[in-house]
Amino acid sequence: MTPTPELTDQDVADxxxxxxxxxxxxxxxxxxxxxxxxxxxxxxxxxxxxVMASLGSQPVQ
Structure with missing residues (x-):
């Protein structure tokens, strides 16, 4: 059997x-x-x- 790894403080915080x-x-x-x-x-x-109307100005003729 493999040993159970210990939990570190970082693991608990995560x-x-x-x-x-x-x-x-x-x-x-x-x-x-x-x-x-x-x-x-x-x-x-x-x-x-x-586009010009959305900017609030008149297009150049």
């Missing part, structure tokens, strides 16, 4: 932080997904006139 790290990773992933969906659904302006 075990305590693991749920927090999973939560943070999940929140970051959800935020990235929402931002990407927002970008894809908003759509980019299609013409120079729309």
């Amino acid at each position: 075990d305590k932080l693991r749920p927090l790290m999973i939560l943070v990773f999940s929140l970051k992933t959800a935020t990235a997904a929402l931002l990407l969906a927002n970008l894809l659904l908003s759509g980019a302006p299609q013409s120079d006139h729309q």
Whole structure:
């Protein structure tokens, strides 16, 4: 039989932080997904006139 390895202080600290790290990773992933969906659904302006209108100025004739 192989001996059971002893847990170090670092192992104990990692075990305590693991749920927090999973939560943070999940929140970051959800935020990235929402931002990407927002970008894809908003759509980019299609013409120079729309770009200028979004900037609040008149296009040059």
